[in-house]
Amino acid sequence: MARELTIRILRYNPQDAANGNNLRPRFQEYKIEETPSMTIYLALTKIRETQDAGLAFDFVCRAGICGSCAMMINGRPKLACRCLTKDLPEEIVLLPLPAFKLIKDLSVNTGVWMDEMSKRVESWIHTSAQTDIAQIEEPIEPEVADAVFELDRCIECGICVAGCGTKLINEDFVGAVGLNRVARFECDPHDDRTADDFYELVGDDNGIFGCMTLLACEDTCPKHLPLQNKIAYMRRKLATVKGS
Amino acid sequence: MNIKYCDALVVGGGLAGLRSAVAAAQKGLSTTVLSLVPVKRSHSAAAQGGMQASLGNAKMSEGDNEDVHFSDTVKGSDWGCDQEVARMFVTTAPKAIRELAAWGVPWTRIKKGNHDAVINTKLTTIFEDDNKHGLINSRDFGGTKKWRTCYTSDATGHTMLFAVANEALKLNVNIEDRKEAIALIHEEGRCYGAIVRDLITGEIIAYVAKGTLIATGGYGRLYETTTNAVICEGIGTAIALETGIAKLGNMEAVQFHPTPLFPSGILLTEGCRGDGGVLRDKDGHRFMPDYEPEKKDLASRDVVSRRMVEHIRKGKGVDSPYGKHLWLDISILGREHIEKNLRDVQEICEYFAGIDPADEGQKGWAPVHPMQHYSMGGIRVKPTGESQTLAGLFSAGEAACWDMHGFNRLGGNSVSETVVAGMIVGNFFADYCVENQIDIKTSVIEKFVFEQESYMKELIDRKGSEDVFRIKNRMKKLMQEYVGIFRDGEGLDKAVNELEELYINSKNIQIRDKQLYANPELEEAYRVPMMLKLALCVAKGALDRTESRGAHTREDYPKRDDANWLKRTLTSWVDGDTMPKVEYEELNINTMEIPPGFRGYGAKGNLIENPQSEIRQQEVDVMTEKLEAEGKDRYEIQDALMPFPLQDEYKRKNVRLGDK
Numbered sequence: 001m002a003r004e005l006t007i008r009i010l011r012y013n014p015q016d017a018a019n020g021n022n023l024r025p026r027f028q029e030y031k032i033e034e035t036p037s038m039t040i041y042l043a044l045t046k047i048r049e050t051q052d053a054g055l056a057f058d059f060v061c062r063a064g065i066c067g068s069c070a071m072m073i074n075g076r077p078k079l080a081c082r083c084l085t086k087d088l089p090e091e092i093v094l095l096p097l098p099a100f101k102l103i104k105d106l107s108v109n110t111g112v113w114m115d116e117m118s119k120r121v122e123s124w125i126h127t128s129a130q131t132d133i134a135q136i137e138e139p140i141e142p143e144v145a146d147a148v149f150e151l152d153r154c155i156e157c158g159i160c161v162a163g164c165g166t167k168l169i170n171e172d173f174v175g176a177v178g179l180n181r182v183a184r185f186e187c188d189p190h191d192d193r194t195a196d197d198f199y200e201l202v203g204d205d206n207g208i209f210g211c212m213t214l215l216a217c218e219d220t221c222p223k224h225l226p227l228q229n230k231i232a233y234m235r236r237k238l239a240t241v242k243g244s
Numbered sequence: 245m246n247i248k249y250c251d252a253l254v255v256g257g258g259l260a261g262l263r264s265a266v267a268a269a270q271k272g273l274s275t276t277v278l279s280l281v282p283v284k285r286s287h288s289a290a291a292q293g294g295m296q297a298s299l300g301n302a303k304m305s306e307g308d309n310e311d312v313h314f315s316d317t318v319k320g321s322d323w324g325c326d327q328e329v330a331r332m333f334v335t336t337a338p339k340a341i342r343e344l345a346a347w348g349v350p351w352t353r354i355k356k357g358n359h360d361a362v363i364n365t366k367l368t369t370i371f372e373d374d375n376k377h378g379l380i381n382s383r384d385f386g387g388t389k390k391w392r393t394c395y396t397s398d399a400t401g402h403t404m405l406f407a408v409a410n411e412a413l414k415l416n417v418n419i420e421d422r423k424e425a426i427a428l429i430h431e432e433g434r435c436y437g438a439i440v441r442d443l444i445t446g447e448i449i450a451y452v453a454k455g456t457l458i459a460t461g462g463y464g465r466l467y468e469t470t471t472n473a474v475i476c477e478g479i480g481t482a483i484a485l486e487t488g489i490a491k492l493g494n495m496e497a498v499q500f501h502p503t504p505l506f507p508s509g510i511l512l513t514e515g516c517r518g519d520g521g522v523l524r525d526k527d528g529h530r531f532m533p534d535y536e537p538e539k540k541d542l543a544s545r546d547v548v549s550r551r552m553v554e555h556i557r558k559g560k561g562v563d564s565p566y567g568k569h570l571w572l573d574i575s576i577l578g579r580e581h582i583e584k585n586l587r588d589v590q591e592i593c594e595y596f597a598g599i600d601p602a603d604e605g606q607k608g609w610a611p612v613h614p615m616q617h618y619s620m621g622g623i624r625v626k627p628t629g630e631s632q633t634l635a636g637l638f639s640a641g642e643a644a645c646w647d648m649h650g651f652n653r654l655g656g657n658s659v660s661e662t663v664v665a666g667m668i669v670g671n672f673f674a675d676y677c678v679e680n681q682i683d684i685k686t687s688v689i690e691k692f693v694f695e696q697e698s699y700m701k702e703l704i705d706r707k708g709s710e711d712v713f714r715i716k717n718r719m720k721k722l723m724q725e726y727v728g729i730f731r732d733g734e735g736l737d738k739a740v741n742e743l744e745e746l747y748i749n750s751k752n753i754q755i756r757d758k759q760l761y762a763n764p765e766l767e768e769a770y771r772v773p774m775m776l777k778l779a780l781c782v783a784k785g786a787l788d789r790t791e792s793r794g795a796h797t798r799e800d801y802p803k804r805d806d807a808n809w810l811k812r813t814l815t816s817w818v819d820g821d822t823m824p825k826v827e828y829e830e831l832n833i834n835t836m837e838i839p840p841g842f843r844g845y846g847a848k849g850n851l852i853e854n855p856q857s858e859i860r861q862q863e864v865d866v867m868t869e870k871l872e873a874e875g876k877d878r879y880e881i882q883d884a885l886m887p888f889p890l891q892d893e894y895k896r897k898n899v900r901l902g903d904k
Contacts, residue, residue: 015445015761036565037508037596049713053765054757058281061473063510063592065402066285082595103422103444104762111282111421115413124348124410131346133339134896137299138346139378140353148350149396152403156284190348 003034005085007043009055009094013104028052040073040080040094044106056104064222067157070097071106077159079222080106097162114156117178121201125190140189151184151230153223160217160227172206176217176227179208183230186237198234199241208235245693246449247686250276250418252677253437253453255425255480257283259401259659260641261459262408262417263666268674269415276451277412278423278440280475284409287461287473288662291401292588293515294383294393295663296656297337300900301379302354303370304361304391307902310334311878312389315838317654320387320544322794322804323831323840324497324620324650324812328888329627331837333648333657333664335890338898340663341380341394347407350396351380352585362520362577364540365530375901383585384518385655387544387845393656398513398588401659408663423449425480426770428456428487428637429684429692435637436684438483439696446761448697450689455677457629457638457669458484459662462619466779468717468724470616471504471511480643482774484623485781485824490634491816493624493645493829495778496785499653499795500729501617502548507566508596509615512589514655517541519585521574523552524609525560528571536845543845546652546795549614553729564611574601575608614729618642618658620649620795621782624814624829627889629669630676638673640665647812651794671891700760703769708754712768715746715753719772719779722746727783732799736787743783744822747776781815781824788826789813792850806840806854833860837886 012025030047041062048055057080060068064082071080072095074088085092100108117123131138160176167173182198185191202208211231218227252268254261257279268275277283300308313334318327345351356377359370385393396403412419425438429450437452460480464472484490502523503512517523522530522541532541535551543551552570555561561568574582574589579602582590586601593601593610601608623639624632625646631637640646641662646669648661722742726735750773757765791805792798810831815824833839839860842848864885871881879897 013759013762019759019761021759037598039596048764049717053713053755053768054759054763056762056764059474060281060285061287061290063290064595065399065588066281066287066289066473068281068285084595107762109422109444111285114282114284115419118410118413122414124414125346127346129346131342133342133346135342135899136901137342137380140345140350141378142353142355145350145353148348149352149399149403152348152350152396152406153399155289155402156282185348188348188350190346 003090005032005034005043006091007032007047007094008091009105010096011105012102014102034085038085040083040085041069043085044080057106065155067155070157070159070162071095072097077162077220079157097158099162099167100158110156110158117174118181120174121178121181123181123185125185125188126193127190128192144187144189148184148188151180151187151225154180154225155223157222159220159222163216163220165214165216166210166212170206170210173210174202174207176231178202179211179231179234180225180227183234186234195237195241199238203238203241208238211235245690246447247689248449248451250274250451250453252674253451253456254278254459255438255456256459256461256643257419257421258286258288258459258461258641259405259408259662260666261457262412263663264457264459264640264670264673265417266408266411266415267667267670268677269412269417271674271678273674273677276418276420278425278451279419279421280424280443282421283419284405286405287476288405288659289402290473290511291659292398292511292513293385293518294395294400294656295341295404295660296385296388296392296654297341297394297660298334298390298392299338299341299380299382299394300902301376302382302391303372304384305382308390308392309900310898311882313337313392316388317648317657318838319843320652320654321650322652322843323806323810324494324793326627326647327836327838327886329646330648331886331888332627332668332890333661336664336668336894337660339894340660340667344404344407344663345380347411349403349407352395352397353378354381365520365522365576383515384542385514386517386542386548387539387654393515393518395515397584398515398586404659404663425483427692427696428483429689430487430489430634431684431688433489433633434635436682439692443767444762446700446763448693448700450693452684452689454680454682455636455638455673457640457673458623458643459639459641460643462642463778464616464619466720466723466775466782467616468720469509471501471509472616477771477775478778479771479774481622482778484631484637484639485777485817486774487634488817488819490631490637491624491814492781493621493647494651494785494813495621495781495815496789496796496813497620497651497794498616498782499545499618499620500549500614501545502552502614503572503612504615504617505592505596506569506611506613510592510596511617512572512592512610512612516572516574516586516589519581520577521572522576524571524573525555526562527560528606531555531560539845544652545655547846549729550797552614562611569611569613571609572612573609575604618653620651620653621645628672629665630672636676636680638669638676640669651796668891668894699770700766703766704755704758704760706754708752710749710752710754712753712765712772715750716768716772716775719743719746719776723779723782727786730797730799731786733787736783739783740780740787743776743780747773747780747822750776777817777824784824784826785813785815803850803852805852806857807852810840810854833857835886836860837864837882839864
């Protein structure tokens, strides 16, 4: 016998008030029959097609690769596309990801935040070297390339930001995603930046010295990035920079 | 009325769009990128296995160069491609990958010494020389003579996308996400930008620019099962079609990937088989060598997909509650290899199929079935990337029919095309924006804005009887059933007729949610009629093409017909019509560097020859022999056989380790 799932979803559109619809945030309940290997993606798509066409949520790749669909699933921030309903109780509560601007229902604006973060930590290669792209590329130690790749796997899903206690009390905290990005460029041999340069970017309480080591970022990271290790490494590195 | 101005407008924020935007920004143009989603979430991120570029670094890719890559690409396309464009592409691909390395893509590198590899299910040792240590590595992929596919584990698209997006941020490209182009502004055969809907506020905005480039990817979501992301609905292609001036090329050329996970449709990369994984049937038998003794599991995608369906039809499929499937076995590669080089694949199998593919024996086999994967068709453009018929409109990447893929794309050539086209077309596009001014009346812009504003209101207020999801799902079903891997006249005819009916009915869609802002149902309501137009272009093109070529397989016309069908389908749409207009563009054998012949895989003798092919082949042979005798090198010979246009910067010789 297939289970009947009860899915309770927070409904709210912040634009409603300005458009004369005075609807407050509220829970709406949907009943849906569980099917084999059903994910939250499949369940929500079904609800939109058959029960509530206006329900807002974000999916793109639906394969755990693009990071679009992070939301609170029974109290934990997760990628909804690869969350199987069989691993959840019959009652499922879905809330939008905190810490980001709400667009509507389960849809939040991570794009603007992540672009600002990328600009803040100057998330690109800094080099004075000119590359001639017709010539053989510069050799890189295979282990070093692998180490950069390991940190480059971040998909900017926002889960570490949503789970972060520091971000809750300090709006301007750059988050594990930002600090991981700094660590990624720090170990990339193409990047000329020194510890001094990174100190200029994140050497304060909104950056590397703000982290309270509550570990939720690493606990919840869907890519299993070694966030705490890298944050600790960068903190020690930047703590030795002049003036700190 | 809200009008925004920029020099260069790029619609679509995947790899092709972003790399084009970088080209424009490098030339000092004010550049805007519009994207449905945050650009780093674009479908480019899902490219797993790698990017083809003939670096020739690794042992198994020694001797590789542009000529070999070119030959593989032309054969892969089943002679449907534009060979000049394929030449432009293979010449630039090594430069693209070296540029990306400098931008920080952590390509997997070669380690000197001995390595284990599984080749033809046998453990083999490969030795890499000291001078290769640290250079970019490559893996094997389908339909290629050399190991040419460069990679970062199996997250290649992701690392490339982040590097190019970061480069665009560095250059201060104005990136605006959750913005959808829903129409093009054009007058007297010239494109002036796009009408854009803000997906959050619902506002209709005019983006006016000297040049507009569409890079919105493919149209895989026309099908019921596809590996494509949910945003790949082809709307960028559709707005070009709706101008009535721009034309679409080869829309019936749709690729089916052999190994998406069944039934979810999540892709398991070709790198699985490239690294030595194999397909098995319900008896655990490795069946591909029975059909394709030479290339085995690594024939081109169209061939492997057909063989799989053929094998299932013979009763060799595995039964499941969702229907029949086959197995993909990568367990033979060993846990260590999988956990390093096929990590996302392992994760996907764990999350979506509940198996660990590194587990030995049948326990680790993943259920797979061919599904829609790639759109070879798209906005028909010249080698510069500009529409042949609508001036100022450019297109690059999967959205375009440039046309380097013809009727079948090789694995690893698409993610490669995105950045290569971003460089070549992006620079032609940027030059166009530098050299051309625009002079357009606000009344013209206003007309387009008002048209879309009133259309949105009409959709909201309309009292109709049709449900948008019913129409959409029926379309997907028809495409799946009748316009899939195997096609025939009867089924295609049925599909075309019913799709036309659905298109007519789509004018009668009623929306339940009445808001103009942040309304997913409204989005469906204006997208679905556009998708139906594209579906009709695909189905009608397939119905009219009475031959089999590459991924287009007609069971009632099983042969490739070079005598009658060596031509590109062009579809356009006259406003008010319910069916596309179909025309053809001839391919000229007399200018081909490689005239049509046998691909080296797939069924033999399955070909109606064009007498011109042999004449041209003789001409090519005689010229080559003569030039070789004169001591000309391969570049000079190539230039004599088929000169092709390309920017000087990109035409330079690619330096390789093996150069003499």
